[in-house]
Amino acid sequence: MTSPTAADYSTVFDLPTPALVVDSAQLDRNLAALAAVRPGRRARPHVKAHKCTALASRQLAVGHDAFTCATPREVVGMAKAGLGADLLLANEVVDQRRLRELAELDARVTIAIDSKATIAAAATAGLKECLVDVNVGLPRAGCAPDTAGRLADAARTAGLTVRGVMGYEGHAVALVDRAERTAKTAESMELLARAHDLVGGEIISAGATGTFDCNALATEIQAGSYALMDTAYAELDIPFAPALTIRTTVISVSPDGDYAVADAGLKALGMDHGNPSLPGYQVWFCSDEHTTFSSESAALPEVGAAISIIPAHIDPTVAYHETIYVVAGDTVIEAWPVDLRGW
């Protein structure tokens, strides 16, 4: 099938459901809010949250020309879309075939390393630049702060330029209380600062949407979710609001009128943060292609009615979809391919 274009659907009423719908004005407000606090290279927007080069181009338009990626394919797609001024693959990769593809791109590519094996893999493939990935409290990738200097030395010996350090305070980013979030972030950044002292380099890359304005150390923030947002992050006191909904159609109403069924389910929604929200309704459960819900007060919608769903977690939601429809009010103004899916 060919990719849809905005010309195929003049209004939201024409859209095939389930459909990712982004409010253009709210997206712009979110992008402006980050750029106001973290202009230019002070933010390195993470494309994993939207997997969409067209959306990345809007992030470039407000001044960010350096981007964070989570997968080799995201790096390749960004480079081929002309967005490769400074791409960080903030993840460890040892696959030589894919690392060589990255090394051959017409783009500046920096990769995370946290072990001798990942240094050797990057150097062998011909990559030129790296950051030392430091564990700052979240049990995932990253070396111990005290070993970061030795790894940096090993990377330099292997021929890599070490641009600095990165560390993700993932255990802090979603804490609703700002003081607690700030304190936990500061603890993590003490570890990252210690590592940076040992490593050197001009970059201290960290953070996320939740800590963009309370991480005092990071030279750049890897914010991703801020552009589209989700119900999990919406609980925080940050100046970003949900810009994405999933437009669905009611396909069935129960005989007794106690529930209705919308045509978006487990294959249209990342479910790791739980059920999505339907403003004004109560979600009962999701099946593969359905969400069953009831009304908190008034009557249920009729079969054929449109219902907007807000996903609980934006990243794995977008990864299920082929297209983001961008709207101004009810008018579909653009159809953006979700072109960075896969690995």
Add this chain to the structure above:
Amino acid sequence: MTSPTAADYSTVFDLPTPALVVDSAQLDRNLAALAAVRPGRRARPHVKAHKCTALASRQLAVGHDAFTCATPREVVGMAKAGLGADLLLANEVVDQRRLRELAELDARVTIAIDSKATIAAAATAGLKECLVDVNVGLPRAGCAPDTAGRLADAARTAGLTVRGVMGYEGHAVALVDRAERTAKTAESMELLARAHDLVGGEIISAGATGTFDCNALATEIQAGSYALMDTAYAELDIPFAPALTIRTTVISVSPDGDYAVADAGLKALGMDHGNPSLPGYQVWFCSDEHTTFSSESAALPEVGAAISIIPAHIDPTVAYHETIYVVAGDTVIEAWPVDLRGW
């Protein structure tokens, strides 16, 4: 990007990770086990579980030429792959653009209806045949059993041929105790039988992998998961075993050796049934592109090692992937596009 072929990867050691890997022999055993009990039209395999026409062709090869679909795109893809002898869209759809596309296919298409609105939508679009979808206990689509006859009359008046009824005992299919599962299924099928008495027609379509051999009423079983299986269904006493794993690469091991990280996460795994399993290891948590795990006994694998993950829920897992790699031992013998994704 072009789709990979088996020729790109001669062995599993070459595969880009995360990769869906299907054991060809186990798949064949699963297909044979269903066909032995439910030969030919006694089963209507559900393609939503694998979204792959190449896998559907294997189901055809063991005798099933009628298939169940959950989305319009699954119907279109099956028809265009020459698998359209008898396709049931076991779901309500009111979108005229997509219904008309289904009506114009070179295929036999039957659609579920459960309301006057869905009857009108199907008839207006030019579809010819339907099943009356009956609620048999799961709060999702389906009319009340007692109104099924009136809906069938309305469908006939609108020009549709009513082939019979369908009803999904979704609240029974995963009950681990066979006696309980059988009893709950029988309760549901009493409702479906009552509806069928009012509707007529030669088809009583119901069921699932979990009830394929304990649903005494259904003329055909809509089994999907049986082909590939997952950890949820693996708890049941049914003659199917997991044929699919996700091959991953270890990309990081913690400094203290207390955990390791594999390169498959929330965007490679349907998470609604919880965390995946790593035989021999304990899963801590999944992030977007990572699974953090520890070892129950022995040492952790090294960076670069391959680890196989078994997903908790097959359907939303497969929907994230572009390709299913089919293996015999370590040899990659086929690469099947997951060509029925989306809506």
